[in-house]
Structures are given as C-alpha cells and as structure tokens.
Amino acid sequence: xxxxxxxxxxxxxxxxxxxxxxxxxxxxxxxxxxxxxxxxxxxxxxxxxxxxxxxxxxxxxxxxxxxxxxxxxxxxxxxxxxxxxxxxxxxxxxxxxxxxxxxxxxxxxxxxxxxxxxxxxxxxxxxxxxxxxxxxxxxxxxxxxxxxxxxxxxxxxxxxxxxxxxxxxxxxxxxxxxxxxxxxxxxxxxxxxxxxxxxxxxxxxxxxxxxxxxxxxxxxxxxxxxxxxxxxxxxxxxxxxxxxxxxxxxxxxxxxxxxxxxxxxxxxxxxxxxxxxxxxxxxxxxxxxxxxxxxxxxxxxxxxxxxxxxxxxxxxxxxx
Amino acid sequence: xxxxxxxxxxxxxxxxxxxxxxxxxxxxxxxxxxxxxxxxxxxxxxxxxxxxxxxxxxxxxxxxxxxxxxxxxxxxxxxxxxxxxxxxxxxxxxxxxxxxxxxxxxxxxxxxxxxxxxxxxxxxxxxxxxxxxxxxxxxxxxxxxxxxxxxxxxxxxxxxxxxxxxxxxxxxxxxxxxxxxxxxxxxxxxxxxxxxxxxxxxxxxxxxxxxxxxxxxxxxxxxxxxxxxxxxxxxxxxxxxxxxxxxxxxxxxxxxxxxxxxxxxxxxxxxxxxxxx
Numbered sequence: 284x285x286x287x288x289x290x291x292x293x294x295x296x297x298x299x300x301x302x303x304x305x306x307x308x309x310x311x312x313x314x315x316x317x318x319x320x321x322x323x324x325x326x327x328x329x330x331x332x333x334x335x336x337x338x339x340x341x342x343x344x345x346x347x348x349x350x351x352x353x354x355x356x357x358x359x360x361x362x363x364x365x366x367x368x369x370x371x372x373x374x375x376x377x378x379x380x381x382x383x384x385x386x387x388x389x390x391x392x393x394x395x396x397x398x399x400x401x402x403x404x405x406x407x408x409x410x411x412x413x414x415x416x417x418x419x420x421x422x423x424x425x426x427x428x429x430x431x432x433x434x435x436x437x438x439x440x441x442x443x444x445x446x447x448x449x450x451x452x453x454x455x456x457x458x459x460x461x462x463x464x465x466x467x468x469x470x471x472x473x474x475x476x477x478x479x480x481x482x483x484x485x486x487x488x489x490x491x492x493x494x495x496x497x498x499x500x501x502x503x504x505x506x507x508x509x510x511x512x513x514x515x516x517x518x519x520x521x522x523x524x525x526x527x528x529x530x531x532x533x534x535x536x537x538x539x540x541x542x543x544x545x546x547x548x549x550x551x552x553x554x555x556x557x558x559x560x561x562x563x564x565x566x567x568x569x570x571x572x573x574x575x576x577x578x579x580x581x582x583x584x585x586x587x588x589x590x591x592x593x594x595x596x597x598x599x600x601x602x603x
Numbered sequence: 604x605x606x607x608x609x610x611x612x613x614x615x616x617x618x619x620x621x622x623x624x625x626x627x628x629x630x631x632x633x634x635x636x637x638x639x640x641x642x643x644x645x646x647x648x649x650x651x652x653x654x655x656x657x658x659x660x661x662x663x664x665x666x667x668x669x670x671x672x673x674x675x676x677x678x679x680x681x682x683x684x685x686x687x688x689x690x691x692x693x694x695x696x697x698x699x700x701x702x703x704x705x706x707x708x709x710x711x712x713x714x715x716x717x718x719x720x721x722x723x724x725x726x727x728x729x730x731x732x733x734x735x736x737x738x739x740x741x742x743x744x745x746x747x748x749x750x751x752x753x754x755x756x757x758x759x760x761x762x763x764x765x766x767x768x769x770x771x772x773x774x775x776x777x778x779x780x781x782x783x784x785x786x787x788x789x790x791x792x793x794x795x796x797x798x799x800x801x802x803x804x805x806x807x808x809x810x811x812x813x814x815x816x817x818x819x820x821x822x823x824x825x826x827x828x829x830x831x832x833x834x835x836x837x838x839x840x841x842x843x844x845x846x847x848x849x850x851x852x853x854x855x856x857x858x859x860x861x862x863x864x865x866x867x868x869x870x871x872x873x874x875x876x877x878x879x880x
Contacts (some may be wrong), residue, residue, distance in 0.1 A: 380733060384861060388862045388867075392868045407840070410840055472737050
C-alpha cells in the first residue's frame with residue numbers, strides 16, 4: 284500500500300462507515316437539540332469497571348517503554364536469522380530503497396489504523412453514535428491498558444535481546460568493502476547509527492497491531508458495537524487483516540525478520556484477548572443485540588499448525 | 604498599575620468579541636465523563652481570567668496546549684499560548700500570544716525544536732526520507748518565529764476554514780538547510796509561508812464535520828512549493844472531548860518525504876478543560 288493510497292483508502296472506509304451510519308439514522312433538522320442515532324449499549328454491571336491496579340499496570344507499561352529507550356543496550360548483539368528467516372527475507376524483502384520506504388510508511392499507517400480503531404469504536408461508535416459514553420470510556424481504558432502493557436513488554440524484551448535488524452548487515456563500515464552488497468546503507472544514516480537498529484526482536488508494530496485487533500475483537504464479542512452478528516464479526520476480521528498487513532510490511536521493508544513478527548503477533552494477540560477477558564468480561568454475559576444481554580459467553584481460540592515445504596507457521600481462529 | 608493589563612484586555616475583548624451565538628450541538632452540552640451534568644458550551648461561558656488546557660493525543664503524539672488569558676476559554680479570548688510537543692522525533696515548545704474570536708484567530712510566537720536524531724542538512728536540490736535521516740551536520744535544534752491568521756466562516760451546509768501563516772526559521776548554521784518538524788518542509792532559512800483552506804460539511808446536528816482540505820507551503824529561498832490535499836474529520840463527543848482525523852499527504856512536491864511531507868495520517872482526540880468561572 285503506497286503512502287498516498289493509504290489515506291485515500293482510509294478516508295473511503297470512513298466515509299462508508301459514516302454513510303452507513305447516516306443511512307440507519309434519521310437526520311435531524313437543523314436546530315433540533317438531539318440526534319437520532321444507534322441504540323444504546325450498556326456496560327454490564329457484572330463486568331468489573333477499570334480498577335486502580337489497571338491504572339498502575341498501564342503506567343508501568345508506559346514506564347517500561349520509556350525505560351527501554353533510555354537504558355543502556357547490551358554490548359553484544361544477536362545477529363542474523365533463525366529457521367526460515369533468511370528464506371522469508373529473500374522472498375518478501377522489497378528490492379529498492381524507495382519501495383522499502385513506502386512499505387515502511389505503509390506499516391506506520393497500518394499501526395496507526397490498528398491502534399486507533401479500538402478508540403474509534405469506543406469513543407465514536409459507543410460514546411457518540413450509541414450515546415453510551417460510560418461503556419465507551421471503559422472500553423477505551425481497557426484498550427489503552429492493553430496497548431501500554433504490550434508496548435512495555437515489547438520495549439524491554441527488544442532492549443535486552445538486542446537483535447540487529449535485518450538491514451543492519453548492509454550498513455557501510457560493518458564489512459570489508461569487497462563484501463558490501465550493492466544496496467549498502469551509508470553509515471551515517473539514522474537506521475545504521477541509531478540504537479533503534481538493535482530493536483528487531485520482537486516486532487512492536489506487529490505486537491501492538493495484533494493486540495489492538497484482539498482487544499477490540501473482545502469488545503465486539505461481548506458488546507454489539509456495530510449492531511451484532513456479521514457486522515461485528517467482519518470488523519474483527521478487518522482488524523486482524525490490517526494487523527497482518529502491517530506485520531507483513533515490516534518484513535517487506537527489511538526492518539524485521541519473520542520470526543520477529545510472528546512472536547510479536549502471538550504475544551500481542553494473547554495480551555489483547557486474555558487481559559480484558561480475565562479482568563472484565565469473564566464475569567458477565569455477552570450482548571447479542573444492542574442493549575439486550577444474552578446468556579451465552581462462549582469464546583473459543585483455536586490454534587492450527589500450518590506446514591508446507593518452505594513455510595511453517597501457526598494460525599489462530601477466534602470463534603465467538 | 605496591576606489593573607491596567609486587565610482593563611486593556613477587557614476593553615480589547617469587548618471591542619473584538621461579537622455576540623454571535625452559533626448553534627450548539629447537544630453533545631457539546633454534556634461532560635464526557637459525567638453526561639448527566641450540564642456542560643455550558645465554551646462560547647456561552649462568561650468572560651473571565653482563566654487558565655485552560657487543550658490536550659491532543661493520538662498514535663503516536665502528545666500535544667498539550669496551555670492557555671492563560673482573559674475571555675471565554677477555547678472560544679473568544681486574548682492571552683498566552685504555551686504548547687509543549689512530544690513526539691518520537693524530538694521535543695519542542697511553543698510560546699506566543701493569541702487572540703481568538705468567534706470567526707477568526709490570530710497568533711504569533713516562537714517554537715524551539717530539539718530533535719533526538721536528526722541533523723541539519725547539506726544543501727541539495729531535492730530530498731528523500733533517507734536524505735533527511737542522514738547525520739551529516741550538527742544536531743538539528745532551531746527556533747521558528749511564526750504568525751498565523753485563521754478564519755472559520757459559515758457557508759451553506761457547513762463552514763469554510765482558512766489559515767495563512769508566515770514563519771521565520773533561525774539558529775540554523777550557515778551552509779545548512781533544516782527539516783522543519785512542524786511545517787514538515789525542508790527549509791533554506793529563514794522564510795516559509797503556508798496557506799490552507801478547507802470546507803467542512805456538518806452532519807448529525809452539527810456534531811460531525813467532514814470535508815476536503817488543500818494546503819500549500821512555500822520556501823522562497825529554495826524556490827519550492829509543497830502542495831498537500833486530503834480531508835479533515837471532527838466529531839464532537841462532548842463539550843470537552845472531540846475525535847479528530849487529519850489526512851493531508853503531499854500530492855505535488857520536489858521532495859520525496861512520504862508521510863513526513865505532511866500531516867498524512869493523524870488520528871486522535873482533543874480534550875479541553877478550563878478553570879471555572
């Protein structure tokens with residue numbers, strides 16, 4: 284996705300959402316004091332509200348993230364790929380600096396969409412469209428907590444593991460001149476001279492994108508923010524699709540190995556699913572329609588192995 | 604003597620403030636966190652001395668803005684603007700004076716940038732992202748003086764928003780250019796100009812504003828103009844909270860800065876607070 288196409292695509296999606304919302308709502312006349320919008324959704328009293336301990340956990344997560352950027356790095360670095368990393372790099376890495384830069388911009392836009400989506404749903408869909416700010420606030424806080432914890436864990440692990448990013452081998456000055464590949468990077472470029480070069484394991488973009496998708500899926504699983512049924516299910520598919528695309532672009536742009544993004548995606552997904560369920564949703568029921576609780580609260584996560592001659596992997600399927 | 608500034612500001616505010624009473628969305632009459640408690644819209648609050656702040660947060664930036672002045676906070680007022688900026692590129696601070704009225708605002712001040720990684724730039728005809736991320740000069744730390752005049756005027760089913768601004772970039776060593784982090788252009792100091800016009804339609808009882816925007820930024824001493832175009836969306840969630848999206852990528856430019864060439868994809872919230880009357 285190019286950096287120019289992405290905003291246009293996102294704007295089109297936004298317009299579609301707004302058009303769909305306005306089609307369902309009766310447009311009030313100018314001067315009317317109230318809007319006619321979606322049916323309210325409610326925070327189930329059985330679900331514990333955001334607690335003091337969660338504020339502390341969120342603060343610790345942010346502090347860990349900050350610390351990971353200022354604490355000294357280990358002097359020895361992990362370099363190179365494991366397993367199928369090198370084969371995947373050869374297959375997926377884009378070949379020109381310009382295309383890699385566009386993919387990097389695309390991954391930045393991807394994580395912005397991923398990280399913003401839960402807050403859009405909480406504040407705009409629940410709080411504004413459904414006039415349910417209490418529920419919106421709770422879901423926004425839970426999402427923020429998931430992202431803070433995910434980012435903190437990823438920051439500290441990346442600091443201490445200190446794996447060099449794949450492009451690092453192309454930084455000038457690292458190898459004898461005769462061995463330098465044709466597409467070498469100048470030693471004075473930020474990618475080569477900055478400490479960020481050694482934050483490859485595991486991928487923060489992947490961890491946070493998948494964590495955001497997972498926590499928002501949990502919100503949609505328990506509250507019919509989009510009205511219930513297929514709309515909420517497809518939202519979940521869409522969020523994981525954006526997260527997967529973001530992760531793929533991190534490999535294509537040569538800032539991560541496949542093993543970095545797989546581990547990031549797994550840890551992010553697990554955090555996004557387990558944290559809101561363990562602290563909130565497991566205590567109450569799902570709502571199948573706006574404002575109508577139901578007794579079903581089954582949630583299944585199935586992990587399937589994927590095996591092929593050149594690839595191995597895992598696929599998670601969330602059924603609710 | 605201590606009453607003189609107050610008297611001047613009261614007089615100034617009285618002269619400038621019009622009592623226009625635009626329609627207020629119902630959501631703007633609520634507090635986000637306590638919707639049952641009535642929120643007096645900013646434009647209908649009494650004029651007073653106040654301290655206020657506006658907090659923009661998104662992925663991944665924090666932009667608090669502190670206001671100290673006289674008038675109706677966040678609406679029509681005269682006073683001091685303080686604006687620390689925190690991003691993953693560096694930190695900055697803006698301080699200046701602002702006059703805000705129902706249909707226009709004027710601000711002037713200085714913004715100091717301390718980047719974490721970026722250096723000043725060796726002059727060349729055009730720049731890529733790789734070029735602005737090479738560390739080939741002294742660390743990029745500069746001061747930009749800036750004045751901006753803006754207007755927002757009702758027109759048809761929405762409103763027109765327009766801004767013109769002039770910036771004067773200083774503290775750049777001779778023989779270097781600088782990437783101005785806020786304006787998002789490579790500058791051969793000192794002058795930069797910027798103009799923006801947007802039309803925002805209003806939906807859902809004025810709580811949703813959405814529309815196109817076009818922006819141009821010029822650097823006379825480089826002989827270059829960057830053209831950006833995209834869209835803006837704002838949703839009034841409550842009197843004190845707003846969701847905002849800004850999508851203004853560069854569409855015609857000599858440089859190839861990608862998302863660093865404009866506010867290409869910013870999504871966030873804005874929370875407003877002020878001391879009570």
